[in-house]
Amino acid sequence: MKEIPTPDAHQELREAVRALCRRFDSAYWQQVDEARGYPEAFVGALTQAGWLAALIPQEYGGSGLGLAEASVVMEEINLSGGNAGSCHGQMYNMGTLLRHGSKEQKRKYLPGIAGGKLRLQSMAVTEPTTGTDTTQLKTTAVKKGDRYVVNGQKVWISRIQHSDLMILLARTTPLAEVKRKSEGMSVFIVDLHQALANGMTVRPIPNMVNHETNEVFFDHLEVPAENLIGEEGQGFRYILDGLNAERTLIAAECMGDAYWFIDKARRYAGERVVFGRPIGRNQGVQFPIADAYIETEAANLMRFKACAMFDAGQPCGAEANMAKYLAAKASWEAANVCLQTHGGFGFAHEYDVERKFRETRLYQVAPISTNLIYSYVAEHLLGLPRSF
Numbered sequence: 001m002k003e004i005p006t007p008d009a010h011q012e013l014r015e016a017v018r019a020l021c022r023r024f025d026s027a028y029w030q031q032v033d034e035a036r037g038y039p040e041a042f043v044g045a046l047t048q049a050g051w052l053a054a055l056i057p058q059e060y061g062g063s064g065l066g067l068a069e070a071s072v073v074m075e076e077i078n079l080s081g082g083n084a085g086s087c088h089g090q091m092y093n094m095g096t097l098l099r100h101g102s103k104e105q106k107r108k109y110l111p112g113i114a115g116g117k118l119r120l121q122s123m124a125v126t127e128p129t130t131g132t133d134t135t136q137l138k139t140t141a142v143k144k145g146d147r148y149v150v151n152g153q154k155v156w157i158s159r160i161q162h163s164d165l166m167i168l169l170a171r172t173t174p175l176a177e178v179k180r181k182s183e184g185m186s187v188f189i190v191d192l193h194q195a196l197a198n199g200m201t202v203r204p205i206p207n208m209v210n211h212e213t214n215e216v217f218f219d220h221l222e223v224p225a226e227n228l229i230g231e232e233g234q235g236f237r238y239i240l241d242g243l244n245a246e247r248t249l250i251a252a253e254c255m256g257d258a259y260w261f262i263d264k265a266r267r268y269a270g271e272r273v274v275f276g277r278p279i280g281r282n283q284g285v286q287f288p289i290a291d292a293y294i295e296t297e298a299a300n301l302m303r304f305k306a307c308a309m310f311d312a313g314q315p316c317g318a319e320a321n322m323a324k325y326l327a328a329k330a331s332w333e334a335a336n337v338c339l340q341t342h343g344g345f346g347f348a349h350e351y352d353v354e355r356k357f358r359e360t361r362l363y364q365v366a367p368i369s370t371n372l373i374y375s376y377v378a379e380h381l382l383g384l385p386r387s388f
């Protein structure tokens with residue numbers, strides 16, 4: 001039977017990540033999901049092996065790999081039946097610090113992150129009253145001497161309970177006082193342990209997937225001025241800069257999911273005998289699996305195109321967005337086909353299909369919803385009028 005995914009230039013890297021992932025089998029992920037727990041042992045092993053420091057330059061203790069390689073790490077986790085959503089934040093959050101942080105900030109945090117002593121798993125952007133309309137966010141950070149005082153609220157902030165540091169976007173100049181609405185926001189690195197004792201509270205949001213995500217409230221939280229990343233007022237641009245990596249890495253996770261669903265579906269279709277023959281002999285069963293495979297292979301091309309452009313330092317907003325769109329669509333279609341192929345058994349926890357079905361659905365909504373990608377393509381690539 002054909003290998004899924006097809007062997008590529010990253011085979012050695014894939015084998016190494018697979019070897020680690022094999023230690024965390026289906027029973028492990030089922031147990032974590034049922035307990036609504038955090039895959040601490042898995043994330044610990046991944047960190048110790050250095051994979052979560054793939055994008056950190058060697059001078060700070062990381063492996064200095066490209067986005068293509070980092071994306072293969074994420075893909076392999078999902079392809080193994082696991083869920084990289086428990087730890088993918090560190091891969092892309094760290095980019096904000098790396099690109100816009102001062103030398104002192106990089107020296108202070110990056111070696112600790114690379115060595116596994118510190119986790120930078122969280123990024124706080126989304127707010128309950130403004131959602132996707134980020135420039136309208138209401139959380140403020142007001143400078144008072146050598147501190148910024150933060151007040152406001154965030155929602156859907158992931159992995160905060162399993163992180164030491166968080167990237168925070170807050171408004172430092174009121175909207176009415178800036179020329180462009182994208183100006184006047186700033187990015188801070190927040191020490192979560194200090195913050196929890198000094199004005200930040202966290203309320204978990206029970207949700208459809210086993211994803212540790214929270215409401216966060218800031219009540220006069222003081223953040224040292226030295227924790228401002230880059231220039232005051234330029235934070236929105238810094239966050240946007242990081243989104244191409246985020247979208248491409250998520251696309252790779254979707255690829256891992258899609259290939260997992262296709263492999264699972266084709267195996268089951270070959271084994272399950274009904275009406276005296278394998279169900280996979282029926283074209284009504286095999287065609288949807290073939291269709292999902294074609295869509296997945298096509299999406300994978302865009303994912304690697306986005307990686308190559310990112311790694312070459314070229315602008316890749318369009319490719320990163322389109323890769324995320326195509327990959328999330330392909331994985332969701334593959335999930336649906338896999339569930340259908342399994343019939344009733346697809347609903348049983350022991351097959352893992354229903355768990356990964358829930359997990360992969362998230363990527364049509366977060367970190368950016370499908371409509372917002374359509375709108376990006378319509379306006380920025382096709383020159384259609386702005387809709388908002």
Ligand SMILES: Cc1cc2nc3c(=O)[nH]c(=O)nc-3n(C[C@H](O)[C@H](O)[C@H](O)COP(=O)(O)OP(=O)(O)OC[C@H]3O[C@@H](n4cnc5c(N)ncnc54)[C@H](O)[C@@H]3O)c2cc1C
Pocket residue numbers: 122123124125126130131132133155156157158159207211213362365366367368369370371372375387388
């Ligand atoms: C499990 C989970 C984890 C998350 N983790 C994080 C995190 O760690 N940090 C963080 O900052 N955020 C996080 N998010 C938030 C996520 O990025 C947002 O949910 C997502 O960007 C959509 O925003 P919203 O939920 O406010 O939807 P809204 O902005 O309220 O939009 C709702 C729907 O309307 C559509 N819509 C809105 N405006 C338009 C328009 N003009 N044209 C067409 N359609 C439109 C959207 O596409 C969407 O489908 C997470 C979300 C989830 C569910």
